[in-house]
Structures are given as C-alpha cells and as structure tokens.
Amino acid sequence: MRGMHPITLDRAWPLHGGAATRRLEAQAIAAAGPHVLMRRAGLAAARLALALAPHARQVWIACGPGNNGGDGLEAAMHLQHWGRQPCVRWFGDEHRLAPDAAASLARARAAGVPFTDAMPELQPQDLAIDALLGLGSARPATGDLAACIAALNASAAPVLAIDLPTGLAADTGQANGPAVQAQHTLSLLTLKPGLFTGVGRDLAGQVWFDALQQCATAQADATLAGPPPTRTRAHASHKGSYGDVAVLGGAPGMRGAAVLAGSAALHAGAGRVYVAALDSGPDLTTDAPELMWRAPAELALARLTVACGCGGGPQIAAWLPQVLAEAAQLVLDADALNALAADEGLQDRLRQRRQPTVLTPHPLEAARLLGSSTAAVQADRLAAAQTLAERFGAVVVLKGSGTVVAAPGQAPAINPTGNARLATAGTGDVLAGFVASHLAAGSSASEAARHAVYQHGALADAWPAGQALTASALARAAN
Ligand SMILES: NC(=O)C1=CN([C@@H]2O[C@H](COP(=O)(O)OP(=O)(O)OC[C@H]3O[C@@H](n4cnc5c(N)ncnc54)[C@H](OP(=O)(O)O)[C@@H]3O)[C@@H](O)[C@H]2O)[C@@H](O)CC1
Numbered sequence: 001m002r003g004m005h006p007i008t009l010d011r012a013w014p015l016h017g018g019a020a021t022r023r024l025e026a027q028a029i030a031a032a033g034p035h036v037l038m039r040r041a042g043l044a045a046a047r048l049a050l051a052l053a054p055h056a057r058q059v060w061i062a063c064g065p066g067n068n069g070g071d072g073l074e075a076a077m078h079l080q081h082w083g084r085q086p087c088v089r090w091f092g093d094e095h096r097l098a099p100d101a102a103a104s105l106a107r108a109r110a111a112g113v114p115f116t117d118a119m120p121e122l123q124p125q126d127l128a129i130d131a132l133l134g135l136g137s138a139r140p141a142t143g144d145l146a147a148c149i150a151a152l153n154a155s156a157a158p159v160l161a162i163d164l165p166t167g168l169a170a171d172t173g174q175a176n177g178p179a180v181q182a183q184h185t186l187s188l189l190t191l192k193p194g195l196f197t198g199v200g201r202d203l204a205g206q207v208w209f210d211a212l213q214q215c216a217t218a219q220a221d222a223t224l225a226g227p228p229p230t231r232t233r234a235h236a237s238h239k240g241s242y243g244d245v246a247v248l249g250g251a252p253g254m255r256g257a258a259v260l261a262g263s264a265a266l267h268a269g270a271g272r273v274y275v276a277a278l279d280s281g282p283d284l285t286t287d288a289p290e291l292m293w294r295a296p297a298e299l300a301l302a303r304l305t306v307a308c309g310c311g312g313g314p315q316i317a318a319w320l321p322q323v324l325a326e327a328a329q330l331v332l333d334a335d336a337l338n339a340l341a342a343d344e345g346l347q348d349r350l351r352q353r354r355q356p357t358v359l360t361p362h363p364l365e366a367a368r369l370l371g372s373s374t375a376a377v378q379a380d381r382l383a384a385a386q387t388l389a390e391r392f393g394a395v396v397v398l399k400g401s402g403t404v405v406a407a408p409g410q411a412p413a414i415n416p417t418g419n420a421r422l423a424t425a426g427t428g429d430v431l432a433g434f435v436a437s438h439l440a441a442g443s444s445a446s447e448a449a450r451h452a453v454y455q456h457g458a459l460a461d462a463w464p465a466g467q468a469l470t471a472s473a474l475a476r477a478a479n
Pocket residue numbers: 025029035036037038041064065066067068069071098100132133134135136137138139140141142145162163164188189
C-alpha cells in the first residue's frame with residue numbers, strides 16, 4: 001500500500017511486532033540504500049503535521065537519541081523548508097549517534113532548524129511532535145527525558161507521535177514507565193500490535209500508517225480485525241436455520257446474568273433460546289417472552305450451543321463435566337471459567353473436547369486459568385490469550401481494551417471496536433450471548449468470536465452520547 005492512511009475500521013490490517021519490523025527494516029535498507037527510509041519517514045511525518053495543524057504558528061519537535069529522533073529531525077527540516085516554524089529539542093550524543101540519525105542531524109542543522117532546550121508555550125492550533133523514542137525504547141525514561149514526556153502531555157497543542165508514543169511497547173501495548181499520550185500516531189513501515197491493545201489505544205490516539213514504499217513480506221504477528229461479513233438471511237429459512245442456544249447459569253441472586261446472555265443471543269439472531277437457571281425459583285419475568293425456560297437437566301446438550309457460566313456461581317462446577325462432554329458447541333464465561341481454573345480434572349476434559357469451544361475471560365479470569373496474575377496477563381495480552389488457546393485447544397477471547405481473539409495455530413486478532421462505556425455490569429454476559437448466537441448460526445468458533453466482539457464494541461461506539469449504556473439495552477440493540 002502506498003502513501004499515508006488513517007487506520008479505519010472498514011478492513012483488516014496486518015500487524016508486525018518489533019522483531020519482524022526490524023527484519024523488514026534491514027531488508028528495506030539493503031534494497032533502498034542507507035538513509036532512504038528515514039528520509040521517507042521524516043517527509044511523511046512533516047506532511048501529516050501540516051495536514052493536522054495547517055494553522056500552526058509553531059511546531060515543537062522533541063527528538064531522542066536514536067533513529068526515532070532522526071525521523072523527527074527530517075520532519076523539522078521539511079517544515080523549515082516549507083516556511084513553517086519548527087523548533088527542536090534534541091537529546092542525542094553526537095559521539096554515539098547511529099549513521100542515519102547523524103545524517104539527519106546534519107541536514108536539519110544545514111536547513112537552519114532552530115534548536116532549544118526550553119519548550120515554547122504552544123497554543124491549541126500549534127503542534128508538538130514526539131520523536132523521542134520508538135522501537136528502541138529499552139527502559140523507563142528518567143530525568144530530562146521523563147520531564148520532556150510530561151511537558152508533551154501537558155501541552156495545550158495536540159501531540160503527533162512518530163512510529164510509537166514514547167514509552168509504549170510495540171509488541172504488548174504496555175508502558176512500564178512515563179509514556180507520551182498522543183492525539184495522533186504515525187506508524188512507520190509496519191503497524192505495531194501495541195498500538196491497538198492494552199494502554200496502546202489510549203496513548204496512540206488516531207493511528208496513521210505509512211509503509212515507506214515497502215510491502216510487508218513478513219508473515220503478520222497479529223491482525224487488527226475488520227468488520228464481519230454481512231450475511232443476508234435466505235427467504236426460505238426458518239428458526240431452525242439459525243440454531244438453538246441454551247444459557248446455563250443464573251444461580252440464586254444472579255438470574256439476570258443468564259437472562260442477559262439469553263436476550264443477547266436472541267437479538268443477535270439465534271433461532272431459539274433456552275434459559276436453564278441454576279436457581280430453582282419461578283421463571284424471571286423479562287421483556288423477552290421469546291426466552292424458553294427449562295430445568296438444566298432437561299437440556300439436550302448434544303444438540304445445543306451452550307453459553308455456560310453467566311451468573312452460574314459456584315454451582316456451575318457440578319454441571320461442567322456433562323457440559324464439556326456433551327455440548328455441541330460451547331461458550332464458557334465467568335463462573336464457568338473460575339470453576340475450570342480451580343479444577344485440573346475439568347481442564348483435562350476441556351482439552352479432550354473435540355467440539356467448537358470459546359472461552360471469554362477478562363484479565364483476572366485469564367490469570368486464574370494461567371496460574372499467573374492480572375498484571376502478568378496485561379503485560380502481554382497477545383501472548384496470554386495465545387497461551388490459553390494452545391493450552392486448552394479452544395478459541396480464547398481475552399477481554400479489555402483491544403480485546404484479543406486467539407485460536408490454536410493462528411495469529412491472534414485484536415478487535416478495534418469498543419470503549420470504556422462497556423465497563424458496566426452484564427456486558428460480558430451479553431458478549432457470551434452474541435458468541436453463542438453466531439456459533440449456533442454456523443460460524444466457526446474463531447469467526448463467531450471475532451464477529452461477536454466486533455459487533456459488541458461497534459454497538460458501544462455508536463451509542464448515543466446522552467443515553468446510558470446498560471447491558472440489557474446493549475443486548476436488545478443487536479441485530
Ligand atoms: N533506520 C531507519 O532507516 C529507520 C528507522 N526508523 C525509526 O527508527 C526507530 C527505531 O530507531 P532506534 O532503533 O534507534 O530506536 P529509538 O526508539 O530511536 O531509541 C534508541 C535510542 O534511545 C536510547 N534509549 C532507549 N530507551 C531509553 C530511555 N528510556 N532513556 C534514554 N535513552 C533511551 C537508546 O540508547 P541505549 O539503550 O543504546 O543506551 C538509543 O540511543 C523507529 O521507531 C522509527 O521511528 C523508521 O523511520 C524506519 C527507517
């Protein structure tokens with residue numbers, strides 16, 4: 001793909017981590033010659049700067065000691081040529097400079113770019129460029145560098161980060177020290193997974209991409225998921241064509257969770273939805289009379305897509321051996337995942353299952369399944385999801401900002417939709433219902449998970465600003 005593009009949600013995008021990007025960079029430099037890529041990178045950054053801040057009186061460019069700083073120096077040189085007023089804060093050591101960055105420093109000086117240690121007072125129409133650190137960020141920033149990051153974050157002007165917001169890890173989307181909070185990020189040569197998961201989505205802002213005239217030949221490490229294909233329903237179809245979902249959960253005091261999952265499955269298109277509550281009280285009155293209430297023992301598991309866990313409490317554990325052995329297709333959520341984490345015998349049964357299975361843990365549930373901690377899961381969400389998928393032979397949906405969908409033997413996908421409004425009770429039950437609905441309609445486990453997660457997030461993204469997002473309304477909004 002040539003030229004610069006904003007990352008849009010209408011297609012999938014390949015993602016390459018630091019190691020793959022370094023290999024591509026070496027190949028590209030071998031083919032194009034020294035300094036060519038950095039010149040292209042700086043030109044792309046300068047063009048984007050102009051487009052983002054056409055009325056800027058000043059563009060302040062914070063340049064670090066490596067090649068990321070070199071990109072910034074190139075951008076400064078172009079802005080200077082175009083009659084703008086760039087001003088550079090440079091952190092390098094001339095005696096330790098890489099050749100490309102040294103060449104760009106010489107060019108910026110020759111162009112008459114002003115250098116200063118003090119940050120000018122920027123106005124909202126101005127622009128700050130973060131060219132401090134990119135792929136080579138190796139440790140938490142301290143001292144003057146940390147102060148510069150703080151100044152960028154406090155600036156009244158928007159911040160454009162080159163390649164990565166400084167401090168953000170390209171592979172994991174984590175920051176283990178001070179990090180730049182950008183409004184825009186121009187990712188160069190490849191798109192990095194860390195821009196789209198963990199804290200990456202918050203730090204990167206709008207992501208732009210310039211391949212620097214290279215085609216990424218390396219296999220992608222992950223994918224930024226695109227929208228699911230739209231499927232029209234054949235006129236000659238009936239409720240049996242779209243599959244039967246059963247929700248098993250709803251222990252005493254938690255029946256609402258089972259109803260939410262059932263309602264979500266129903267509205268996402270399942271042909272028939274049964275709710276089997278573990279609470280033996282009277283059927284809950286809901287606004288979805290289409291839900292059919294059954295006793296758990298009445299379910300013909302071998303013919304059903306089962307969403308298991310939703311509000312199941314500790315009681316769900318007793319049902320898991322039979323569900324794992326018999327359910328035609330299975331979504332395991334919440335209490336079912338906790339029961340699984342606590343019982344290695346159940347884990348063996350899960351590994352022995354041959355029917356499609358999707359696990360939908362949030363980071364704490366994933367940590368319990370892995371025997372690790374939430375912090376360890378969040379430190380590398382892609383790896384955590386992939387490890388779980390391989391360990392259990394199932395599709396795994398690791399929820400959170402930049403939800404990861406992993407399947408055994410496949411590169412993981414990061415979901416681009418969704419926002420913090422989903423952080424409200426019951427939305428996980430709704431997601432389980434969506435996944436079950438797509439499984440029941442005939443999608444593979446991996447497709448069903450990706451489709452459901454994208455849809456769940458897209459509904460939240462389109463939610464009217466002044467209207468409360470509740471789980472029951474989210475379930476009803478599916479179509
Ligand atoms: N070569 C090319 O043609 C192209 C390169 N491109 C660009 O290059 C970027 C990668 O460049 P890079 O490898 O030089 O890494 P970069 O992020 O600049 O940092 C390394 C420097 O920072 C230092 N350092 C690290 N952490 C630190 C800390 N916490 N506090 C202080 N210092 C710290 C580290 O020092 P050291 O660890 O060695 O002591 C080293 O000096 C990439 O992201 C893209 O923007 C693209 O435009 C494509 C074309």
